[in-house]
Amino acid sequence: MDRNEWLGRLEMLHSRIRGGEDVEPADREWYRASRDRLMRGALERYNAWLAVGEKARTAVRVERALPVVLEGPGKPRHAVTVDMGAAGFGAILEDAPPEGTPFRARLALPDGELVARVTVAPSATRGEVHRVSFAFDPEAREVRERVEDFLLDELLPRLLFWDEVLNRLET
Numbered sequence: 139m140d141r142n143e144w145l146g147r148l149e150m151l152h153s154r155i156r157g158g159e160d161v162e163p164a165d166r167e168w169y170r171a172s173r174d175r176l177m178r179g180a181l182e183r184y185n186a187w188l189a190v191g192e193k194a195r196t197a198v199r200v201e202r203a204l205p206v207v208l209e210g211p212g213k214p215r216h217a218v219t220v221d222m223g224a225a226g227f228g229a230i231l232e233d234a235p236p237e238g239t240p241f242r243a244r245l246a247l248p249d250g251e252l253v254a255r256v257t258v259a260p261s262a263t264r265g266e267v268h269r270v271s272f273a274f275d276p277e278a279r280e281v282r283e284r285v286e287d288f289l290l291d292e293l294l295p296r297l298l299f300w301d302e303v304l305n306r307l308e309t
Contacts, residue, residue, distance in 0.1 A: 148172050149294055156249075156287060173290060177224075180293060199223035200292045208256075208272075210241035219245070224285050226259060226273040234261050234268035243272060247288050254281045 139147070151169040154161055161169070177198050185194045199221045206229055208215040217229040227245070235241075239258040244251055255278065259271035274281050 144172070145294075148176070152287075152290055152294065156291075173286070176293070177286070177289070195223070197223045197225040198289055198293070199228075200289060202292060205246040207244040208241045209244070211235070211239060220269065222285065222288065224274075224282050224289060225276075226256065226271060228269055228271050231268045231270045232266075234258075234263055234270050237261070241272065247284070248291070249288070252281065252284055254278060 148169065151161060151165055152173075155166070155169060180198045181195060184198070188194060200223070201221045202219060204219045204222065204227075206217050206219055206227070208217065208229075208231075215231060217231055219227045219229050221228050222245075227243075235258045237258050237260060241256050241258070243254050243256045245254070255275040256272040257275075259273045261268060261270040263269075274285070
């Protein structure tokens, strides 16, 4: 199967599955394997461009601004994500909560709100700007699945320009 066929099949199955259609078990298995393969290829591409000393990512992230409300210690914090990945997201906040602080995040995904438990991960501060990282509960499989669906929705339209990733997917 050439890469255009492969990509077309992936897009078609993704659309059908996201739409709640019944899909043959073999097609669903192919979709899962292909989706995982695509995510691994995108992650490899990202990590190949890291500067010396930069920490490699363990999950794909896409730059995307989404409204998020963080409920936890103190008053709710309203923010916007700067990026989103299967393992968590980053947001700009006025203050940086201590690492390990738990929150309930209410993320406005395009297909509806996602409510998830998150924990503050290592963050960065530059002047008065705090880029705070939040990690999803690693045990929340349904959250990871929903975020991976969102990521694939975001990645598929961009793939035509990702020759490096697509070349690795040649079968």
